[in-house]
Amino acid sequence: MTLRPLALAALAALAIAPATAAAQGGMRAGTPIKPGEECPAGMTEVRPGNCQAPTLPAPSILDYRPRSTLVTTEHLVPKAKYPAIDYHGHPTQLGSAEALERLGDDLDRIGVRVIVAANNISGDNLVRTAALVAASPRMKDRVRLLTGINFSGVGPGWAERAVAQLEADVKAGAVGIGEIGKGLGLSTRKADGTRLRIDDPALDPVWQAAGRLKMPVFIHTADPSEFWQPIDYKNERWLELALFPNRRYPADQYPSFEELNRERDAMIRRNPGTTFVVAHMSWYANDLPRLAKMMDEMPNMLVEVGAVLYDIGRQPRAARDFFIKYQDRILFGKDSFQPDEYPYYWRVFETRDDYFDYYRDYHATWKLYGIDLPDEVLKKVYYKNALRITGGMPQQGWPR
Numbered sequence: 234m235t236l237r238p239l240a241l242a243a244l245a246a247l248a249i250a251p252a253t254a255a256a257q258g259g260m261r262a263g264t265p266i267k268p269g270e271e272c273p274a275g276m277t278e279v280r281p282g283n284c285q286a287p288t289l290p291a292p293s294i295l296d297y298r299p300r301s302t303l304v305t306t307e308h309l310v311p312k313a314k315y316p317a318i319d320y321h322g323h324p325t326q327l328g329s330a331e332a333l334e335r336l337g338d339d340l341d342r343i344g345v346r347v348i349v350a351a352n353n354i355s356g357d358n359l360v361r362t363a364a365l366v367a368a369s370p371r372m373k374d375r376v377r378l379l380t381g382i383n384f385s386g387v388g389p390g391w392a393e394r395a396v397a398q399l400e401a402d403v404k405a406g407a408v409g410i411g412e413i414g415k416g417l418g419l420s421t422r423k424a425d426g427t428r429l430r431i432d433d434p435a436l437d438p439v440w441q442a443a444g445r446l447k448m449p450v451f452i453h454t455a456d457p458s459e460f461w462q463p464i465d466y467k468n469e470r471w472l473e474l475a476l477f478p479n480r481r482y483p484a485d486q487y488p489s490f491e492e493l494n495r496e497r498d499a500m501i502r503r504n505p506g507t508t509f510v511v512a513h514m515s516w517y518a519n520d521l522p523r524l525a526k527m528m529d530e531m532p533n534m535l536v537e538v539g540a541v542l543y544d545i546g547r548q549p550r551a552a553r554d555f556f557i558k559y560q561d562r563i564l565f566g567k568d569s570f571q572p573d574e575y576p577y578y579w580r581v582f583e584t585r586d587d588y589f590d591y592y593r594d595y596h597a598t599w600k601l602y603g604i605d606l607p608d609e610v611l612k613k614v615y616y617k618n619a620l621r622i623t624g625g626m627p628q629q630g631w632p633r
């Protein structure tokens with residue numbers, strides 16, 4: 234069956250529900266379509282080649298909220314089974330000792346032992362934040378900081394300055410670099426006004442310094458591919474794009490999804506001595522064969538799972554196979570710091586639960602399923618892989 238726009242799926246459900254037409258002795262006359270054609274807007278295919286409109290006004294996708302009648306067991310997982318490292322942390326509570334305490338309470342509640350702040354902080358801000366963390370007996374081993382790279386003004390002399398800043402930030406306690414934002418590639422300009430390509434050779438000295446300093450580079454490139462597609466009723470992210478117009482990437486203003494990934498891949502391949510952690514599973518979690526190919530071709534990269542849980546949880550069998558095959562190269566990360574959302578990740582990773590909601594309707598119009606990862610894989614995804622690739626992490630007290 235072809236993928237239908239949501240509105241039509243909703244129509245289909247409603248068209249089936251009222252039994253009146255059938256009870257009155259058969260179907261109303263429909264609108265015929267030829268093989269390969271779709272029903273006209275406002276109709277759904279009730280029998281092969283025959284479309285009908287519902288007898289009631291159809292709800293919008295915002296208002297159609299059917300109660301699931303599925304009876305199934307529910308295993309909520311408020312806290313991760315093993316202590317987790319959130320490699321894609323954006324904690325906002327790093328500004329004071331009191332805020333840090335509140336962060337500790339949040340992390341305790343959800344089972345995150347260490348949050349890696351991927352907030353691009355550098356220079357004085359990094360020194361100040363590292364000192365604040367170090368001064369807290371409770372939190373000194375619960376927060377780690379990534380430093381940022383300032384990509385503005387790339388041109389003569391830029392690389393020397395950036396490498397010097399990176400070296401200073403490593404001395405100040407940074408354990409990695411990131412998150413390198415999607416602005417690199419999408420919008421950042423060079424000193425000469427041209428777009429800064431992700432694989433611009435001018436950046437290589439920084440990637441090479443990262444390898445030499447053993448700093449993993451955490452990089453977010455592009456966005457879900459639907460953000461480049463027409464905003465019509467075929468678009469899986471229609472609602473998100475309608476809610477947030479700045480997430481659209483018109484072809485006349487931005488490089489394509491494919492171009493951005495090509496540049497990112499060229500950069501990773503050209504720097505085999507540097508470890509890259511690709512955020513959001515490279516936005517390929519909806520195309521695991523493609524992600525597998527990338528993993529196979531680039532041994533110096535790992536992936537992080539933040540904000541693509543809706544794609545992992547809608548293909549529990551394929552996702553489980555993928556996680557088992559690449560268990561040494563997947564890191565847990567959450568992105569936006571909302572403590573109430575972490576348990577959805579634990580539930581997808583740890584249970585066999587069927588058909589449950591994701592936390593944001595506008596990301597996923599569908600339901601999720603648990604992928605039931607084996608304990609050893611969970612441990613690797615939750616903390617072992619992050620500990621292996623990242624110096625300066627607390628090494629004691631993790632389950633074996």
Ligand SMILES: [Zn+2]
Nearest residue numbers: 321351412568
């Ligand atoms: Zn992020």
